[in-house]
Amino acid sequence: MPQRSAIPPTLVLVCKRPxxxxxxxxxxxxLGTQQAWRIAERLLDCALEDLVHWPGATVIAPDRTEHRDWAGARAPLSRCLAQxxxxxxxxxxxxxxxxxxxxxRSLVFIGSDAPALGEDDYRQVREALAEVDTVLLAARDGGVxxxxxxxxxPDLAALPWSTPALGQALAAACRAAGHSLRVCGESFDIDEPADLQHALRALAEDPRPARRRLLHTLAASSAERA
Structure with a gap:
């Protein structure tokens, strides 16, 4: 069983600059590049909102070294570490x-495309990390x-990233490496146009400011398409 610690795990946001x-x-x-860019900006805002409210240390990890200044400005209280x-x-x-x-010692990785992640999810993950080595939160499309x-x-290079087989493959790789593992519920990410309607429903009553801005952008995009 992992050693319990009073120090919360570190939250790592792995992102691209929209x-x-x-x-x-x-x-x-x-949707077109303009609409996709607006949505990506709002999704990133949601993940940054989670960094701000995280009870422990945080890291922002932009995909390019030249984006470190941008990332540092967007998350000034987080350590910046380029991918x-x-x-x-x-x-x-x-x-x-x-x-x-x-x-x-304990790291939690998120991306910038899962706006339905909330404090209940994060609390369950933190509690599970006190009992098992590794915790995953599944995506409804088969990913995480x-x-x-x-x-x-373990070595993650050969896993089927961006496919419905990822979640099971990642869990299997962790178990093969000797990790005790728990899958701590399910949420969704936003990759396809069909995911936008799911987000509109899931976030309809979410009071968090960045989620409200995302909801407004998604509603406007839906209205334009109609």
């Missing part, structure tokens, strides 16, 4: 190694929206 033609390309195909080249698994492994070498561990991740 820009026209950069990120959320599956949305851009249907290294490679596929997503390789980049997560590199971030994990760097942060653990700096003394971090959150991955947390008290131990270094």
């Amino acid at each position: 820009a026209l033609g950069h990120g959320k390309q599956r949305l851009a195909v249907s 290294t080249p490679g596929n997503l698994g390789e980049r997560l492994n590199a971030l994990d190694r760097t942060l653990r070498a700096a003394g971090q 929206v959150l991955m947390a561990s008290n131990r270094p991740w």
Whole structure:
């Protein structure tokens, strides 16, 4: 069983800098680059809102070294650590190694496309990390929206990222590496146009300011398409 600690785990936001033609390309195909960019900005705001309210240390990890100044300005209370080249698994492994070498013991990784994540989800993850090595929060499309561990991740490079097989493959890799593991519920992320309607329903009563702004943007986008 992992050693209990009074220190909360560190929350790591792995993100891209929203820009026209950069990120959320599956949305851009249907909505256009301008709308996809607006939605990406609002999604990032939601993840930044979670960094601000996290009870422990936080890290923002932009996808490019040249975006460190931008990331530092968006999350001034967080450590900024740029991602290294490679596929997503390789980049997560590199971030994990760097942060653990700096003394971090428990790390929670999120992206910027799961706005329904809330304090109940985060609390369950923190509580589960006191009892097991590794905690995943599943995505309804078969992926994951959150991955947390008290131990270094196994080699993630060969996993089927961005496919419905990811969640099971990641869980299997962790168990094969000897991790005790818990899947702590399910949420969703936003990759496809169909996900936007799900977000409109899920966030309808969410009072958090960044979620309200996202909801307004999604509603306006839906109205324009209609």
